[in-house]
Amino acid sequence: MLNDFFSLIYPNTCVICSKPLPNNKSKWCFLCDLRLPKTFLDPQHNAIHKALGHQFPITFGFAPYYFKKGNSIQQILHNLKYEGDKEIGKQMGTQIGHHIIQKEALDEIDVIMPVPLHASKLNSRGYNQSQIIGETLSECVRKPQITGNLYRKRRSTTQTHKSRFKRWESTQGVFGLKDSTSLTGKHVAIVDDVFTTGATIGACLEVLGTVDKIKISVITVAIADY
Numbered sequence: 001m002l003n004d005f006f007s008l009i010y011p012n013t014c015v016i017c018s019k020p021l022p023n024n025k026s027k028w029c030f031l032c033d034l035r036l037p038k039t040f041l042d043p044q045h046n047a048i049h050k051a052l053g054h055q056f057p058i059t060f061g062f063a064p065y066y067f068k069k070g071n072s073i074q075q076i077l078h079n080l081k082y083e084g085d086k087e088i089g090k091q092m093g094t095q096i097g098h099h100i101i102q103k104e105a106l107d108e109i110d111v112i113m114p115v116p117l118h119a120s121k122l123n124s125r126g127y128n129q130s131q132i133i134g135e136t137l138s139e140c141v142r143k144p145q146i147t148g149n150l151y152r153k154r155r156s157t158t159q160t161h162k163s164r165f166k167r168w169e170s171t172q173g174v175f176g177l178k179d180s181t182s183l184t185g186k187h188v189a190i191v192d193d194v195f196t197t198g199a200t201i202g203a204c205l206e207v208l209g210t211v212d213k214i215k216i217s218v219i220t221v222a223i224a225d226y
Contacts, residue, residue: 015079015088016072027088028076037066037073039223047223048195055198056205059108059187059217064099067194067222077193077221080129089132089193092221096133097140100219108187109217112138112145115192115204116175118152133221134191143189149178150204174200175207183208187215195223 012021016032026033039047049061065073080088114130122128131147138145153176177183190204201218208216 015085016075027085027091028072032072035072037068037071037225039063039066048218048220051195051223052198052201052205052218055202056209056216058205059215061218062096062100063195063220063223064096065222066225067196068225073222077129080132081125081193084126086127086129086132089129090136093133093136093138094140096219096221097137101141108215109141109143109189110186111183112141112143112189112191112219113150114145114147115190115200116147116151118154130192133193137191137219149182150207151176151178174203177207177211180211183211183214185213186211187217189217189219192218192220193222195220197224 012023013019014021014027014029014032016028019029021029046060046062047066048063049058052058052061067073067077076088076092079085080092112134114128114134116130117125117128128147131145134145152174154174188208190201190208192201195201195218201220205216205218208214
């Protein structure tokens with residue numbers, strides 16, 4: 001009864017439309033979920049695969065939503081990254097897992113690897129949003145998540161107002177691997193929150209691409225819709 005009382009004073013509301021939610025399990029309501037800007041939900045023909053597949057030999061790419069300035073996905077990811085709402089990342093990881101769990105390409109994945117943050121940014125933020133997404137994705141598809149092997153050598157400056165070329169330039173040599181032999185012959189799925197120019201993911205792929213007989217796939221919550 002006490003919980004019901006506090007729910008009346010501080011109702012759980014949709015992070016998109018601010019209307020009260022019927023339960024505490026979801027961060028956004030059913031109607032807002034229906035209106036989320038969805039991509040073509042097929043890992044072999046998804047927008048991220050088309051954007052990256054010609055530059056790097058990835059097995060598949062998957063981003064279920066479009067990211068655009070001012071849209072609902074930007075709002076959701078902003079709350080995840082800058083408002084400390086980690087539950088959004090958990091819900092996104094689960095939803096992505098449900099989207100791809102029936103796909104044959106998923107059966108070949110050995111490990112899930114989130115794009116790492118630099119130690120200084122991790123300390124200031126307190127968490128890595130990509131790792132949170134990867135945790136529930138890992139639970140959903142029953143594939144282990146590995147952290148710590150792929151790491152950032154240096155902290156890159158904000159990418160928000162940089163041109164496509166400047167983004168690629170600033171991410172060159174940013175990532176490193178502590179143990180490449182443990183990934184030999186593995187199929188690794190890289191997980192990130194949003195794919196914009198592909199500079200960050202591309203820098204990860206360059207490093208992972210040096211591993212012998214590795215297969216790489218890319219999974220993000222959203223891809224930029226320019």
